[in-house]
Amino acid sequence: MKSRLSGLVLALAISLCALPASTFVVAAEPAAATARTVLVIGATGRTGREVVVKSLEAGYRVRALVRDELRARASLGSEVTLIVGDVRTDEAIAKAVEGADFVISALGSNVRNDPSNTPELVDYGGIRRLAEKAAESKIRHFVLVSSMGATHRDHPLNRMYSNILTWKLKGEDALRVSGVPYTIVRPGGLTEARGGEFLPMMMQGDDLSRQGRIARADVAAIAVAALDRPEAMKKTFEVIASNATGQPDWATLFGSLNADAK
Numbered sequence: 001m002k003s004r005l006s007g008l009v010l011a012l013a014i015s016l017c018a019l020p021a022s023t024f025v026v027a028a029e030p031a032a033a034t035a036r037t038v039l040v041i042g043a044t045g046r047t048g049r050e051v052v053v054k055s056l057e058a059g060y061r062v063r064a065l066v067r068d069e070l071r072a073r074a075s076l077g078s079e080v081t082l083i084v085g086d087v088r089t090d091e092a093i094a095k096a097v098e099g100a101d102f103v104i105s106a107l108g109s110n111v112r113n114d115p116s117n118t119p120e121l122v123d124y125g126g127i128r129r130l131a132e133k134a135a136e137s138k139i140r141h142f143v144l145v146s147s148m149g150a151t152h153r154d155h156p157l158n159r160m161y162s163n164i165l166t167w168k169l170k171g172e173d174a175l176r177v178s179g180v181p182y183t184i185v186r187p188g189g190l191t192e193a194r195g196g197e198f199l200p201m202m203m204q205g206d207d208l209s210r211q212g213r214i215a216r217a218d219v220a221a222i223a224v225a226a227l228d229r230p231e232a233m234k235k236t237f238e239v240i241a242s243n244a245t246g247q248p249d250w251a252t253l254f255g256s257l258n259a260d261a262k
């Protein structure tokens, strides 16, 4: 009896060790032929890649709109369906959205690397195109990673990056009026920390006196946990890492937020 018990304890210890050292559980859906499809925009980016990982972990099929197929395949692995294109074109967006159930965008222009890839064309134009196509295609839920400070026109980031925050706000607004069920996540400063350690602190009102940072992996976990969740619909919130640890109670976290007025 004693040896059977110690065998069980050993098996439990081994299975716990097999879990990643720290991660937020986002959903518990088995991967299956019937699994629903998440289209990830910005999947080759630092947050987008985490969104892909979390979506696969949660049992979704993943499709990604990417600009460079070889780079994307090397970074995202073989499980992801790649659609090659640019959010500045209608054709790419139509092809990517067709047949998807959900959209998560971690898209971000980087005008300093490519002056033609402006916030106006990407953070606004790309999101507007995606939202309109998503509405037409009856996408069930669109989760947009935007940014804390989006409502602050005089924010220094606007001066540094061609009014990036103001264009992001216009992108948010295009999603709000599109008719697609949505959630808008506005993270504070993004970090490369492993994530899963500090519980997210969600806030509303875009109050810059409460700034902070959050791991990209945790923003991805939040985006995937929000999918199809009634408590997350029609909500916009800022998020940073708190000092508290543990597993997030997603229903309570999303449920405590107010829905957008318009």
Ligand SMILES: NC(=O)c1ccc[n+]([C@@H]2O[C@H](COP(=O)([O-])OP(=O)(O)OC[C@H]3O[C@@H](n4cnc5c(N)ncnc54)[C@H](OP(=O)(O)O)[C@@H]3O)[C@@H](O)[C@H]2O)c1
Pocket (backbone or CB within 6 Å): 041, 042, 043, 044, 045, 046, 047, 048, 065, 066, 067, 068, 085, 086, 087, 088, 106, 107, 108, 109, 110, 117, 122, 145, 146, 147, 148, 186, 187, 188, 189, 190, 191, 216
């Ligand atoms: N950095 C921060 O501290 C911070 C804070 C708050 C919010 N945010 C926002 O959070 C989001 C994620 O940030 P991140 O730093 O993880 O992003 P990132 O690493 O810069 O990735 C951006 C992604 O967008 C894609 N992209 C850019 N232009 C595109 C286009 N024209 N067509 C298709 N795809 C395009 C990039 O593709 P390629 O690989 O092909 O370039 C890449 O996959 C962004 O919206 C960012 O503005 C950032």
